[in-house]
Amino acid sequence: MTQSRSKYDSGCPVAYALDIFGDRWSLLVIRDMAVKGARTYGELLAGWEGISTNILAQRLKQLEQAGIITKQKDPDSGRSSVYELTQKGRDLAPVLIEIALWSGRYNPDPDAMTGFLDKITADRAGTEARIRAGERL
Amino acid sequence: MTQSRSKYDSGCPVAYALDIFGDRWSLLVIRDMAVKGARTYGELLAGWEGISTNILAQRLKQLEQAGIITKQKDPDSGRSSVYELTQKGRDLAPVLIEIALWSGRYNPDPDAMTGFLDKITADRAGTEARIRAGERL
DNA sequence: TTGAATCACTTGCAAAATGCAAGCAATCAG
DNA sequence: CTGATTGCTTGCATTTTGCAAGTGATTCAA
Numbered sequence: 457m458t459q460s461r462s463k464y465d466s467g468c469p470v471a472y473a474l475d476i477f478g479d480r481w482s483l484l485v486i487r488d489m490a491v492k493g494a495r496t497y498g499e500l501l502a503g504w505e506g507i508s509t510n511i512l513a514q515r516l517k518q519l520e521q522a523g524i525i526t527k528q529k530d531p532d533s534g535r536s537s538v539y540e541l542t543q544k545g546r547d548l549a550p551v552l553i554e555i556a557l558w559s560g561r562y563n564p565d566p567d568a569m570t571g572f573l574d575k576i577t578a579d580r581a582g583t584e585a586r587i588r589a590g591e592r593l
Numbered sequence: 594m595t596q597s598r599s600k601y602d603s604g605c606p607v608a609y610a611l612d613i614f615g616d617r618w619s620l621l622v623i624r625d626m627a628v629k630g631a632r633t634y635g636e637l638l639a640g641w642e643g644i645s646t647n648i649l650a651q652r653l654k655q656l657e658q659a660g661i662i663t664k665q666k667d668p669d670s671g672r673s674s675v676y677e678l679t680q681k682g683r684d685l686a687p688v689l690i691e692i693a694l695w696s697g698r699y700n701p702d703p704d705a706m707t708g709f710l711d712k713i714t715a716d717r718a719g720t721e722a723r724i725r726a727g728e729r730l
Numbered sequence: 731t732t733g734a735a736t737c738a739c740t741t742g743c744a745a746a747a748t749g750c751a752a753g754c755a756a757t758c759a760g
Numbered sequence: 761c762t763g764a765t766t767g768c769t770t771g772c773a774t775t776t777t778g779c780a781a782g783t784g785a786t787t788c789a790a
Contacts, residue, residue, distance in 0.1 A: 466641035467706040469696035470624045470689060480615050480777090487607045497738050504603035508778050513739055523699075535737050535786045544699050551695060552607060554687040559606035562660075562681050569604040617748085634767050645749050650768060672757040672766050 476522045477548075481507050481515050483555075486524065486548055489541050490587050491572050496536050504569075519545070541590065549587035553580060613659045614685075618644050618652050623661065624689055626678050627724045628709050633673050641706075656682070678727065686724035690717060 477483045488494040488503045500512055507515075516539065519525045524545035530536045553576050560573045575593060576583045586593055614620045625631040625640045637649055644652075653676065656662045661682035667673045690713050697710045712730060713720045723730055 467702065467704055468624070468641055469693040469700060469705060469707070469710050471621065471642060472696040472700045472702070472705065473692045474617065474620060478615075478617050478620065480611065483611060483615065484608065487605070498736090501738095504605055505608060508780095509739070510741080510779090511777065533737090533787085537738075547695060547698065550691040551688065554691050555610045556606040558684060558688060559609040561684065563606060563609045565604065565609070567604055568606060568609065570606070573606050635765090638767090645751095646768070647750090647770085648748065651747095670757080670766090674767075 473551075476519075476524065479515075481511060482519060483548075483552070485512070485515055485519065486541070486545060487552055487572075489525070489539065490546065490549060490552060491593060493592050495538050495540065496530075497539075498536075500539070524548075543588075546588050546590055549584045552587075553584055610688075613656075613661065616652075618648060619656060620685075620689070620692075622649070622652055622656065623678070623682060623685055624709075626662070626676065627683065627686060627689060628730060630729050632675050632677065633667075634676070635673075637676070661685075680725075683725050683727055686721045689724075690721055 477486065484503065484505060484507070485500060488500055492499075492503075494500050494503070497512070497516075500516075501507065501509060516525065516527070520527055523542055525539050525541055528538050528540070530538045552572075556573050556576060559568075560570070560577070572593075583593060614623065621640065621642060621644070622637060625637055629636075629640075631637050631640065634649070634653070637653075638644065638646060653662065653664070657664055660679055662676050662678055665675050665677070667675045689709075693710050693713060696705075697707070697714070709730075720730060
């Protein structure tokens with residue numbers, strides 16, 4: 457009984473991935489954690505794009521189920537939880553990097569926030585390794 | 594007047610890209626064209642996952658507007674149109690490749706369709722170059 | 731120690747996106 | 761002329777999303 461993960465999963469590796477983060481918000485949450493180092497619900501809510509609170513809660517559950525992130529109680533604070541990327545989540549670094557490079561080539565907007573882009577342009581391998589290791593950029 | 598492309602576009606390069614293909618179907622359409630060589634509406638409809646016809650029509654329009662694909666009349670057949678990836682679209686090859694590699698590492702399903710994955714595992718640079726050049730895999 | 735603030739959500743409801751099926755115009759083959 | 765094929769559009773039910781308000785468990789300040 458090889459149950460398919462969802463009604464969309466065709467067995468194609470691209471479809472498998474899109475099943476996990478192929479929506480408007482999941483990759484942005486992963487980016488906030490990988491690039492910006494966001495670790496709490498509040499930090500994620502305050503992200504650049506303004507995800508709504510119910511959608512964020514839902515996505516965090518889905519990402520946890522998919523093994524992309526983990527949720528733990530903050531030992532120093534009873535009311536806050538700490539979310540962290542797993543290795544599976546951090547290994548999405550090359551995907552984030554290629555997306556950012558592509559956007560850098562084709563986004564005509566001169567105001568584009570390029571902090572991440574600058575880092576990967578200056579040292580792609582190093583930035584990728586740092587994300588994979590769970591280190592701060 | 595630097596108008597933002599959409600209500601989501603925060604200036605982040607990742608968000609710029611997700612604005613174009615950050616939904617359930619767009620990347621699968623791009624994959625069908627880049628990897629499977631799909632060129633007509635019918636071929637795209639018959640894809641692995643079964644996109645519905647109205648959504649496909651809408652996505653094709655959006656991708657055309659975003660400069661990812663072009664639409665032309667088929668000179669040999671008055672009733673069919675030919676869709677093709679632009680350079681901007683073909684340059685998403687590294688994104689598709691990284692997604693597929695990641696899925697290959699983490700998808701536990703042994704039945705996963707691995708044709709594309711096999712190709713990029715065997716010769717990543719060559720596969721990427723061939724997609725970028727608009728050649729058949 | 732009590733009341734206010736904070737954090738991490740949940741709930742309710744309207745709006746938008748999606749899925750499904752049917753329809754339809756233009757071509758084209760017999 | 762007829763019927764099949766292609767490339768859509770339309771209508772409508774279902775699902776997902778967005779927004780705002782509310783909840784409950786801490787934590788903190790007085």
